[in-house]
Amino acid sequence: MESIISLLKETREASAAVRRLTDKQRADLLISLSNSVLENINAIIAENQKDLSLMDDADPKKDRLLLNERRIKELAQSLCDVAALPDPTNVIFLEKTIEQGLSLKKIAVPLGVVGVIYESRPNVTIDVASLCLRSANACVLKGGKEAHFSNTLLVALIHKTLAEFGIPAAAVNLLPTGRESVGELLTATQYVDIIIPRGSEGLIKFVRENSLVPTIETGAGVCHTYIETTGDLDKGAQIVVNAKVSKPAACNALDTILVDRAIAESFLPMLKRDFIKWDVEVFADETSYNILQKAEYPLLRNAGPEDFGREFLDFKCSIKVVDGFEDALKHIEQYSSRHSEAIVSTDEAIIETFLREVDAAAVYANASTRFTDGAVFALGAEIGISTQKLHARGPFALEKLVTEKWIVQGDGQVRW
Secondary structure, X not given: OOOOHHHHHHHHHHHHHHHHOOHHHHHHHHHHHHHHHHHOHXXXXXXXXXXXXXXXXXXXXXXXXXXXXXXXXXXXXXXXXHHHOOOOOOOXXXXXXXXXXXXXXXXXXXXXXXXXXXXXXXXXXXXXXXXXXXOOOEEEEEOOHHHHHHHHHHHHHHHHHHHHOOOOHHHEXXXXXXXXXXXXXXXXXXXXXXXXXXXXXXXXXXXXXXXXXOEOOEOOOOEEEEEOOOOOHHHHHHHHHHHHHOOOOOOOOEEEXXXXXXXXXXXXXXXXXXXXXXXXXXXXXXXXXXXXXHOOOOOEEEOOHXXXXXXXXXXXXXXXXXXXXXXXXXXXXXHOOOOEEEEEOOOHHHHHHHHHHOOOOEEEEOOOHHHOOOOOOOOOOOOEEEOOOOOOOEEXXXXXXXXXXXXXXXXXOOOO
């Protein structure tokens, strides 16, 4: 196996050149890259088609891999959006003079070299590069083999733009797709400052258990929508359908519907028309199974214990009938991945308790969980949704790609 240490060393060295860019230069670089992406739409689509042709049409991850004209234009726009965001570096968090006459400042500085491991999402290549460069960081990208052709071309466009601004290509380094290099990356504490895994639960678990480099997890999404007794059922049905079918392979897609027993017979048949339209396979507990069977819903399965706490990433979901608010909270606490959770209710006290008590990166009242996204939250783009509680939680974007540094200025002071 060829070592990647030389590549990581090059990126560490290139990070100094990125830090020396002014705020305006970093913004201008992203605008230039946006123009390059737009100028190469056809070439990007052609390379992406090579990747798509190697993936089974039945694989739900194929939608994640797809780059069509609309998505490429959205990527170009996201580069402009990130360029327009305020510089997250050099922000002064604290400034004071202490008793000994020393002047102290605590400021925001780049992390340094950011390593990101991800699977079949070529858009992540642009998102990560844009956020890292805007925040004066260099990055190493470990994309999956599924997106090899797409990622290779996108990084070539990034390198061309970096050259225009006198920055070494290694400032954004694409590592070989083979899994052999992952071990070296996870132990390269001399060259990489932080590792961010984005992908399956298995990938995240592997990185968490094997990395010597500090990690930030972008967790799997096991997302619930709870239809409470007082909820508007029409709105609830729209929210559930949207959260399930609009992009089922997304981490913010709905996985489990919780519905109060008092309204289950009224609510569940309301899903029938749209769920049939999208061929949604339902894994139902005993009560919901009987209700949907009576409503003649065709794609019905008996739910097993494994169908709760399961991230489906497909046109599938589970349903659980609960005995009131406390029962719903108990179920979410047991099965949630702490990503995004929603309630449909008109009871303000219940809504307030739900928003306060549910432990998740994003909690919703009367809205789809599909909104959990860095771009939607006006953060320009995101590296992923962090489900941990240290450093970053929720959409992990520009503002979190910095750390702190203390600046201490004196006039000959010493301490004995």
